[in-house]
Each structure stands twice: as C-alpha cells, then as structure tokens.
Amino acid sequence: MGDWDRLRSARLDVSRRSALKGFGAAAVTALAVQPWRQAIADPIFRTDPFQLGIAAGDPAPDGFVIWTRLAPEPLAFDHGMPALAVPVDWEVGEDQGFRTIAAKGTALARPELGHAVHVEVAGLKPGRPYWYRFVAGRERSGVGRAMTTPLPGAALDRIRFAVAGCQHYEQGYFTAYRKLAAEAPDFVFCYGDYIYEGRGGRVRNTREGPVEAIRQHDGDEIYSIVDYRRRYAQYKMDPDLQAAHAAAPWFTVWDDHEIDNNWVDLLDQDDTPPGIFALRRQMAMQAYYEHMPLRASALPVGPQMQIYRRARFGNLLDLNLLDTRQYRTNQPCGDRWQPDCPGINQADAQMLGAAQEKWLMDGLGKSDAQWQALAQQVMVMDLDRNGEPGATYNLDSWGGYRIPRARLLKGIQDRRLDNVVVLTGDEHQNYAGELHLDGRNPGAKAIATEFVATSITSGGDGVDVRPDMVWVQANNPQLKFNNAQRGYMLCDVTRERWETKVRVMDRISDRNGEISTRATLVVPAGETKVVAG
Template sequence: MSVLDRYALSRRRLLTVFGGAAVTALSIPLESGKALAQAVFRTYPFQLGVASGDPSPDGFVIWTRLAPEPFEIGYGMPMAPVAVDWEVADAPNMRNIVAKGAAIAPPELGHSVHVEVGGLQPNRDYWYRFTAGKERSLVGRARTTPALGAALDRVRFAVSGCQNYEQGYYTAYRRMAEDNPDFVFCYGDYIYEGRGNRVWNSANGPVENIRQHVGSEIYSLDDYRRRYAQYKMDADLQAAHAAAPWFAVWDDHETDNNWVGDHDQDGTDPKLFNLRRQAAVQAYYENMPLRASSFPAGTSLQIYRRAAYGQLLNLNLLDTRQFRSAQPCDGKYPAACPGLDEPRAEVIGAAQEKWLMDGLMGSKATWNVIAQQVMMMDLDRDPAQGVQVNPDSWAGYRIPRGRLLSRIRDARIANVAVLTGDEHQNFAGDLYVDGTKSEAAPIASEFVVTSITSGGDGADQRDEYAKIQAGNPMLKFNNSQRGYAICEATSKAFVTEFKVLDAVTRRDGKLSTRAKWALEAGKPGIVQA
C-alpha cells in the first residue's frame, strides 16, 4: 500500500488524541456513534497560507500546510495525522459550495495537504478554503483550464521567480496578485538555501540586507521546512498564491546553488549530496501545490509536465536540473573550454527531450510555450575576449542545445516561445542554432523574466550588459530591474510585458511597464509591441 493510499480519507484513521504544545483535541460525535477528533489550536495553524496549482479542465490542486509554530522543531504540530476539511465555491463569498471533503495532513509530509479537486466546469474561476478544528484559512482563487480543443480569445498569465528573501520585499507579488492572471508560471528559485547574513557583498560593494534568513545553510528536512516557512509567511507571497493557480518548477536554489544531477558546486561525494537532495525534494513537494503524480521518490520528482489552453496555447514545463550532466569548465563564469562541446552532455535528458519533441510535433495549438529555468540564447558574455558563455545555461551545453533547436527547425514547428528565469534580469531575443550565422530566420524566441527580489534594486541596464547586447545581435532587449512579466496570447500575437519596480529595498516600490515585446503568429522573430 502506498503512502498516499495509506492516508486516503478514512474515518477509522482520523486522529482521536493530539499531543504537543500548540494543539490539543476534542471529540465530536459522528452519525455512526464513533468519535472524530477536532483539533483546538493555541496558535493559528494556517500561517503559511493557501495555494492552488496544476489546473485541468475539471479541477486543480488546492494546498495548505498546518504550521502553528513554523520555526519550532515540529512546527507546533503533534507527530500524528490531522483531519482538514476543504470547500470549493463558485463565488468569493463561499456561499454556494460546489465541492467539499476532508483530507489528512500527515506528519510524514510536514502536515501538508494536497487535494486534487475534480468534477468542475472548464475555464472558470472558483474559490476555496480549508478548516482545521475551529480554525479557517483565508480564501484563495483558482481557475480551471479550458476544455480540450476549445476556441479561446486569449490567455493571460504571469511569470515569476528568483525571490531571495534577504534582498528585497515581495511587493512585486502583491502587484502581480492585483493583475488577476489566469495562472502563474514560477520558473524556480522559490527559496534560497544560504545562511542568514546581515550584509550582502554585491557587485557594487557591501549592502545591508533588509531582512535575514533564519539559521545557517540548510541541509536537513527540518532546515528546508523552516526556510519554506519563512518565505511563505510573507503576506505578499501569500496574496500571489491566493490570487491564481500556479505551475511551479524548481531551479537550483531549492536544493543548492548550481546543482545538476547528483553534482553540487562544491564537489561533494554524490552519495552525500543525494541525502541533501532527498530532503530538498520532499520539502519542495510538501510546500508546492503539486499533484500526486509528482510525489517524491528518493531524490526524484516528476516535475516536467504539460498543460493545454484550448486551441490557443500548449504549456510545456521542463526540468533542467535533475537530468543534466555536470557543468563544463568547472562551472567558472564566463566560460570558454573544450567541455562546451562535450558530445555526451545533456540538459534535459533523452527521455524528457523525446517527451518535449513528441508534444511539440503533436501540438495543434497556435502557441507552443517552453517554460523552463535557464537561458537558451547562447549569449557571448564577454565579446571583447572571444566567445565566453554562462556554463549554467544552455549555452554551456552546445550539443544538446543545437540538437533541440535543430529538431524544432527541421520539424517546422511554428510559434515557439521560450520562457526563462535564473538571470535576475529581463531579456528578449531570438534563438538560432549558432548565433545568427546559420539560419535565415529565428527558430524560436525567448523571454527571460527578471527576479522578484534577487539582486536588490538593480538598474535599468548594467554597463557590462550594454556591451553584451551590442555584441549579440540576437538579443533585442535587456533590463536589470526587479519585477515579473505578464504574457498574453491571442490568435494573432504572443506579447510579453516586462513589469519592473523602481525599488525592492523599500515596501512602497512603484511598478511600471518597462517594455513590451511580441511574437506575431506565423512570423519568426520578436518585435517591439
């Protein structure tokens, strides 16, 4: 019997006696005459908010995690399963309940709850909430995807990630929630794994962090749980989760900076690093609104997946960490070494690459979106010194990069938009197998979305990137402020609106649109909108 089966709702398995400092129990009668325990919390248990994710035409996942004392050992919960009720309604006032039930929050999963709601109507808003004992969560909004093959006027969604807690406030998330997107694609770096630091040594000298991580660098499951709790307690991030369903993927900092496969940046014995990966994988699942199909197995998590938005858009979510071979050039940045042309190198692995190409070739949607983590443009990062690339991007893996783009080109797959994060900057440009030398027209186009906070306030464009843009003709736009993007797909165009804040080191940062770049349907190459 699987862990999930073991914790499927069963009245016989509901908790009858609680222990621990933050929660006790009362018994209430059931129709059968048996007793069902009702938790009584001394501290509000929904400290980490609620979330929805991975929507489908008939439902979505709704998530919460009980943590009355998020930073304490055991986070204020007894080491026993706890019953949590859930409701879904067709309006934010929650008066007309269209689905409801009860779930188990097991201690093995940090008392998290992942309810896969089904039986709903396609392409419409719903609202949800949880109850544990007499305590009730805030209300979140979710939205189902359109029916398969449905005709749509538009899809409008947000792109975000790289949210280093120490380097800024999450004002961008509050503004993103107000934008009311159909969904959010989070490209990763949801947490950062480093120790708490009072001062950050930035490129411009020492900067005092405006807030600080709790504890040292994280290694154990308890460490990762506390770090997620610190991030999730932020009210602006909670607002963004409550505003729309998320499609979440990870990048490196959910485990360790620049990790790939079973390699970390410090050369740790893979057997030891895999112990850390197991803790990171479990904590990620516990804290994200993921389906049971992504349930962790050791160091593995099924995170590449696909969603369809009618005839308009197919969303292909990639994993560029789990199946990647070791970084070339010892991970040094910028890089120029023979390892860039390693013939056996992989970024997404053979199975995922086949899955992606099968999906792209079988797609009948107007727009084919590849939503992933690391830049696919092969930017020369130091044009004055010959070709030097970022080894932690697709440019560091020339063989698999060229193979994928060549296959897209040769299959004549049109209207491909790549969405990326990781760089802590905004970029918009076109994709070729080899710079702009070998193709008459771009194969696809890429929109790289800046960080929520990582990198601090930033600037319109850093001096070195003005030189990089001048030396890389495929790159059309670059900006180094913080923020997020809103993408809107219609039958005519795929438009990315880069939204930036003038500051993230104060809470009243002002949001503005820095630029809009678009792909026109059937016409390769981006244009300014």
C-alpha cells in the same frame, strides 16, 4: 494486569487526555474510526495554523490542486503540531461568497509530510474561476481563487498569465508579488529559486561593495528536512507572496537554489560524494513537494521527483514545463563564466535527459495548438557576454551545452514549428530575443523566441541597464531587449500575437515600491521575431 501493563496504560491515558485538551474535546469522535494516536479530530489551536497561506496549482479542465500546511508555530522544530494526522475540511465554491458549493471534503494533514495538505479537486466545469478555503478545528483559512483550463482543443481566443521567480528573501521585499496579485492572471508560471539555501547573513557583497541585508534568513545553510521546512516557512509567511498564491493557480518548477547552487543530477558545487548529496536532494525534494500545490504524481521517490509535465489551454497554448537540473550532465570547464572550452561541445552532454527530450519533441510534433511555450529555467539564447579575447558564456545555461541546445532547436526546426516561445528565469535580468542554431551568426529567420524574466528580489533594487550589458546589447543582434530591474512578466496571448509586458519595480528595498511597464514586446504569430509593441 502486571505493573508494566498498568504503567503503560496510565501513560497512554495521560497522553490521550493531553491530546484532547490541546486540540479539542471533539477528538473523541475520531476514536471510533481509528486509533487516537493516528488522528485527532477538531483540534483547538493556540495560534493560527494557516500562517503559511493557501495555494492552488496544476489546473486541468475538471479541477486543480489546492494546498495548505498546518503550522501554528512555523519556525519551531515541530511547527507547533503533534506527530499525529489532523483532519482538514475544504470546500470549493462557484462564487467568492461560497453560496454555491461545487465540491467539498476532508483531507488528512499527515506528519510524514509536515502536515501539508494536497487535495486534487475534480468534477468541476472547464474554463471558469472557482474559489476555495480550508477549515481545521475552529480555524478557517483565507480564500483563494483558481481557474480550470478549457477542454483540450476547445476554441480559446485569449489567455493572460504571469512569469515570476528568483525571490531571495534577504535581498528585498516581495512587493512585486502584491502587484502581480492585482493583475488577476489566469495562472502564474514560477520558474524556480523559490527559496535560497544559504545561511543568514547581515551583509552581502555586491558589485558596488558590501550591502546590508534587507531582512535575514533564519539559521545556517540548510541540509535536513527540518532545515528546508523552516526555510520554506519563513518565505511563505510573507503576506505578499501569499497574496500572489491566493490570486491564481501556479505551475511551479525548480531551478537550483531549492536544493543547492548549480546542482545537477547527483552532483553539487562542493564535490560532496554523490551518495551523500542524494540524501540532501531527497530531503529538499520532499520539502519542495510539501510546500508546492503539486499533484500526487510528483510525490518524490527517494532522491527523484518528476516535475516535467504539460498543460493544454484549448487550441491556443500548450505549456511544456521542463526540468533542466535533475537529468543534466555536469557543467563543463569547471562551471565558470568563460570563453569557449572543449567541454561545451561534449558529444554525450545532456540538459533534459533522453526520456524528457523525447517526451518534449513528441508533444511538440503532435500538438495543434496555436502557440507552444517551453517553460524552463536557464537561458537558451546564445549570448557573447564579453568578446575579449573571445565569446564568454554562462556555462550553467544552455550555452554550456551546445550539442543538446542544437538538438533542441533542430528538433523545433525539423517539425516546421514557427510558434515556439521559451520562458526562462535564473539571470536576474529581463531579456527578450531570438533563437538561432548559431547565435553568433544569427542568419535571416529565427527558429524560436525567448523571454527571460528578471527576479522578484534577487540582486537587490537593480538598474535600468547594467554598465556591463551595454557592450552585450550592442554586439548581440539576436538580443532585442535587456533590463536589470526587479519584477515579473505578464504575457497576453491571442491567436494573432504573443504580447509580453515587462513589469518592473522602482525599488524593492522597502515595501512601498511602485510597479510600471518598462517595455511591451510582441511576437507576431508565425514570425519568430521580437518587435516592440
């Protein structure tokens, strides 16, 4: 053996001993299976590796995804983990005490995915609750609850779920998520803006003037994979958000702030060259996958990631999860709130893209479910926001894409569907209303209904009704309800009616805010209208 080989061997021995010392002597057992540089068994952690919590998602009749990410030092460059794969044991119980184990196994937390674990549990019974947990070395996670869905077409009388999102870390506490967890919903639909990408700031400017941030983002605006991982870690360390994840399985989609404000396709708001923005988008999508309880089918391929998908709940509800960012053409007219402009009638404009739109319409046409939900990001309701000198629209919403909007509603109408409810976020206000081909001349019968859920924190404490919304409510007959407090919506769906409770916080500027029901709104089966409950 030459001097170089002896030196190399000595370095490997030192590195091996350091790894074994830092993560547990039982790592020796891994050596018989694979090289030590690829995996370490039974690590010993100096601090809790489950500081980002646990989650379940995308339930199916036979199982669901369970997720965690090992991060003993969540905000460190390497999140406190070596560049090695670490085995994580998992188990699913039929009861909260795990007296009966329904499934168990071992997954590898790989450094390529920031030591995140996505286990697609299968072989479970349909339509019932399960509990899950993880073990890494001598450390055990908390316990989460998940629900499998009923078999497709199975008789189902009721489902109850929450709609939430838009959770700006700096603008309030996530107390609403603690309240949501106590509701024990069957699932949670998160419509996006799970994180916000901007730099930390002590003061933010609002309609009422400068306001000091409740708490502060760590670092500058995020661009790299490490930046995005650290931002997700900061959010996921919040115990109230962890409680909501542990209480029920989630269906997640993104909006814009998971990548950059108002992005579409390969375009951002700063006119970054598309090839450069594609790199940022690729890193942001990887971090999104790493932190959400998503199936392997959503694993990003370069700067692309398929998040539109469908979940069926017996013969009662089809949940159509949409992506209104990745396949969209650029916002018209400079992407500003303004009156009509020629760009909103652009003939080749796209909101969903041709493939997703066909997938949606084919699914709507074939479904025999009592209700169809379009779970998406930006408002479909056609609202005149000002009236002087003419109608004013949010051009980042469906209001800036009149041809795709008309095609969506005409597709529903042509299929003679009277059971479509759109679920939306983004606006940081609660809205409920009815959808017509021409919102300014609603006509007698709506094509569908829409519930827009407010934010968890974005926008601060809020008020019951903003002064600028008084005119909007009075001059848009299709708008049946509006409120500007923080919170979430709780949907209770039966064969006879769709009931939405608007759950609002009295404040989110401290952790002791209280929840109440601001309104109960109902869509009777087959009537495409919103009435008071």
